[in-house]
Amino acid sequence: MELHDVWFVLIAVLWTGYFFLEGFDFGVGILTRLLARDRAERRVLINTIGPVWDGNEVWLLTAGGATFAAFPEWYATLFSGFYLPLLLVLVCLIVRGVAFEYRAKRPEENWQRNWETAIFWTSLLPAFLWGVAFGNIVGGVRIDRNFEYVGSVGDLLNPYALLGGLVTLTLFTFHGAVFTALKTVGDIRVRARRLARWVGLVTAVAALAFLLWTQADSGDDKSLVALVVAVAALVIALVTNQFGREGWAFALSGLTIVATVAMLFLSLFPNVMPSTLDSDWSLTVTNASSSPYTLKIMTWCAAIATPIVLLYQGWTYWVFRKRIGTQHIAADAAAGTAH
Numbered sequence: 056m057e058l059h060d061v062w063f064v065l066i067a068v069l070w071t072g073y074f075f076l077e078g079f080d081f082g083v084g085i086l087t088r089l090l091a092r093d094r095a096e097r098r099v100l101i102n103t104i105g106p107v108w109d110g111n112e113v114w115l116l117t118a119g120g121a122t123f124a125a126f127p128e129w130y131a132t133l134f135s136g137f138y139l140p141l142l143l144v145l146v147c148l149i150v151r152g153v154a155f156e157y158r159a160k161r162p163e164e165n166w167q168r169n170w171e172t173a174i175f176w177t178s179l180l181p182a183f184l185w186g187v188a189f190g191n192i193v194g195g196v197r198i199d200r201n202f203e204y205v206g207s208v209g210d211l212l213n214p215y216a217l218l219g220g221l222v223t224l225t226l227f228t229f230h231g232a233v234f235t236a237l238k239t240v241g242d243i244r245v246r247a248r249r250l251a252r253w254v255g256l257v258t259a260v261a262a263l264a265f266l267l268w269t270q271a272d273s274g275d276d277k278s279l280v281a282l283v284v285a286v287a288a289l290v291i292a293l294v295t296n297q298f299g300r301e302g303w304a305f306a307l308s309g310l311t312i313v314a315t316v317a318m319l320f321l322s323l324f325p326n327v328m329p330s331t332l333d334s335d336w337s338l339t340v341t342n343a344s345s346s347p348y349t350l351k352i353m354t355w356c357a358a359i360a361t362p363i364v365l366l367y368q369g370w371t372y373w374v375f376r377k378r379i380g381t382q383h384i385a386a387d388a389a390a391g392t393a394h
Contacts, residue, residue, distance in 0.1 A: 058351060059344035062125040063327070065357065066118060067320040073114035074185070074223075074316055075309050080104040080111055082231015084151070084178025087171055089228075090235065090250055095381045096243055097171055101155065103238040106375040108155065110368050112148065124353055128202055128343035129327040136196060136204025137188055140211065144181045151177035182227045183220040187211065190219025193269060193319050195329035200336050202343075215268060222265045225258040226315070230308045233292065237301040240380040248296055251304070255293045262289060262315065269322050273329075278321040285314035 083104050091097040123130045134141060150173055158170035194215045197206035232251035236244050266282045274282070292307035323329075327343050330336040344350065 059340045063340045066121050069114055069118035071313050071316040075312050076111035078227040078312055079230045079234040080108045081178045081182040082227045084174045085228050086231055088175045102379055125345055126343045129338050132202055132204055132328055139208050140184050144184050147177040147181050183224040186220035186223030187216045190216030193323050195331040197332055198330035198336050202338055218265045222261045225261055229254045229258045233296055233304040233308050237305045238378055240378045251296050259289055273322040278318045281314045281318035285311050
């Protein structure tokens, strides 16, 4: 296997890790409006992801940096062609981080309500836009002979990509709901499990349609295996959620995300951005990659740094593993005066 193939796999792993981890905290952000009934419950939801949400975003930064270094042509075409939607994602992530940090800085009702609204929208929009972006990457876009995107923003809003956005939005919400059921106690846990059932059913319909469409357009035997795993994991996640096995439900919803991302990258390879104008103008792992020397240096750096990051992040999740509920929120914190 050539180094550019190895780095294609590593970038796929980074995006998989990002969607697995950031997926549930996007879902929890969405649930602050769909599930929480009062300020105390919204505080519970925010506290379930408070210690980990910023660490989850490290996977996005690493995926973007790895793409820039390993496949500069891919990075340049992607970020120039998808400039507006990716800028919107970036703005959402910035506002979302500020909202988490500033929500409890002042006790006024309007202040906290506005930041909570910001958390909801800046969780929902990226959850949808990432699916649209990857739908276009896999489905292909208008790339000319100079490897430049020559389409418009409207071209990115095609039916296949919009369906991909619906899949990531519902799948992340489902993932967040089972995570909430896993991390909370009391009535909010019961309602999270109930909401997960209905969101999961919508997710199953949308995901099946999207994955079958992907398989029909660009799939092979390997992607078909990933499709079967994704669908089976989602169905079993729904069953285990119904029986109150939150740990299994969360693991299986995560497996659904892993298998779905794997299918997309398997369908994409050896392309990294197919051209709908001429297949000869598609960006591939060969014509979009950096020099072998650059890839070699990156491989050594990744081999040293990756285990350290995984150990630190795993330790963080272990430390903050206990369930929480409204009884753990002090009266002044529920009223918004705690920091």
